[in-house]
Amino acid sequence: FVQNVFESLIALTAALAMVLSLRRSWRRRFGASTTYALWSLVPIAVATVWLPARQQAIELMPMNPGTAPALLPPPSITTLSSAADWSTWLGVAWLLGAALISWHLLRQQRAFRRGLGSLTPIGERICMAETREHLPAVVGLPGTIVLPFDFANRFSTEQQTLMLAHERVHLQRGDLWINAGVALLRTVCWFHPLVHYAARCLRFDQE
Numbered sequence: 694f695v696q697n698v699f700e701s702l703i704a705l706t707a708a709l710a711m712v713l714s715l716r717r718s719w720r721r722r723f724g725a726s727t728t729y730a731l732w733s734l735v736p737i738a739v740a741t742v743w744l745p746a747r748q749q750a751i752e753l754m755p756m757n758p759g760t761a762p763a764l765l766p767p768p769s770i771t772t773l774s775s776a777a778d779w780s781t782w783l784g785v786a787w788l789l790g791a792a793l794i795s796w797h798l799l800r801q802q803r804a805f806r807r808g809l810g811s812l813t814p815i816g817e818r819i820c821m822a823e824t825r826e827h828l829p830a831v832v833g834l835p836g837t838i839v840l841p842f843d844f845a846n847r848f849s850t851e852q853q854t855l856m857l858a859h860e861r862v863h864l865q866r867g868d869l870w871i872n873a874g875v876a877l878l879r880t881v882c883w884f885h886p887l888v889h890y891a892a893r894c895l896r897f898d899q900e
Contacts, residue, residue: 701739701742701743704739705735705888706887708739710887712735713894716728716898719731790884791883798876805827809822809832810823811823815840819840821841822840825842829857830860831863834869835864836863836868836869838861838864872899
């Protein structure tokens with residue numbers, strides 16, 4: 694298990710580095726939608742690490758007892774205790790970091806939700822907020838389109854149609870679920886700076 698986790702981190706780092714290095718030229722050449730799809734290589738690369746290894750029969754060779762290599766002495770109790778202490782401290786440090794980043798992300802989400810004020814339903818999966826900041830946007834799971842209170846007056850009919858179409862694409866693609874998965878990855882890999890940077894780039898390509 695530990696080896697798979699270590700290999701997953703290597704695969705994650707390599708896949709993120711590849712996507713980050715390709716995304717700008719890829720967007721110029723193939724467009725925004727294809728660039729966004731490029732991010733799917735990251736979970737695929739990590740998932741391949743956990744695929745079951747190919748089973749292969751091993752043929753045992755007879756060995757002459759007189760030529761058998763000497764066995765290594767077993768590790769001492771002190772060595773085992775030291776390794777256990779290190780693994781315990783690493784586990785505690787990881788749990789503390791994961792708790793802190795979870796608290797930070799939840800605090801951000803709750804602050805944004807409180808800033809919207811009361812939401813008034815005006816259509817299927819569409820609500821009107823009491824504010825206009827950072828809106829329109831898709832909020833929550835499975836997702837609700839939240840419009841600013843002055844949506845009808847501030848934007849023309851054509852602009853309103855385009856904005857609603859844009860937000861509905863987020864719902865259809867399941868972007869809210871993807872963002873939730875990214876938040877979970879940031880929590881698990883809180884110590885990995887490339888994960889946090891890639892999350893911002895993913896949101897840019899998502900838009």
